[in-house]
Amino acid sequence: MSEKTHKKEHDEKHLEKLTIKELREIAAEIPHERAIHDMKKDELIAFIKEARGIKDEAPVKKRKHVVKIKMTKPELKAKIRELKVLRWQALKSAENKKAVMLRRLISQLKKKSRHVAAA
Numbered sequence: 001m002s003e004k005t006h007k008k009e010h011d012e013k014h015l016e017k018l019t020i021k022e023l024r025e026i027a028a029e030i031p032h033e034r035a036i037h038d039m040k041k042d043e044l045i046a047f048i049k050e051a052r053g054i055k056d057e058a059p060v061k062k063r064k065h066v067v068k069i070k071m072t073k074p075e076l077k078a079k080i081r082e083l084k085v086l087r088w089q090a091l092k093s094a095e096n097k098k099a100v101m102l103r104r105l106i107s108q109l110k111k112k113s114r115h116v117a118a119a
Contacts, residue, residue, distance in 0.1 A: 016045060023045065024036055026048055027039070027047055027051075030048065030051040071112075071116075076112055079109055080106055080109050083105055083109070086102055087099050
């Protein structure tokens with residue numbers, strides 16, 4: 001494989017998507033002091049980027065979905081108490097679907113209250 005096609009092949013792929021073997025082949029072509037076979041993938045990528053003069057772009061960080069809490073813990077507890085009363089009434093009047101819906105809502109509010117308490 002000629003040098004131009006070899007370079008094009010690796011330019012097409014991002015370094016992060018290459019395998020360790022491919023990264024080691026690229027790193028072997030670069031003069032180095034440290035053993036490239038002892039490097040991990042992240043270290044190899046950093047080494048190659050530094051040697052080629054590629055500025056490292058800021059990695060895209062995956063964010064966890066942050067739940068916006070609109071109520072305080074006492075407000076949540078009060079709402080849970082209200083829903084428990086409604087659920088109890090639904091069970092007495094044999095409205096099972098409504099009781100199940102209320103139970104799930106109560107469960108969600110309890111999870112939110114635990115989340116608020118942890119924060």
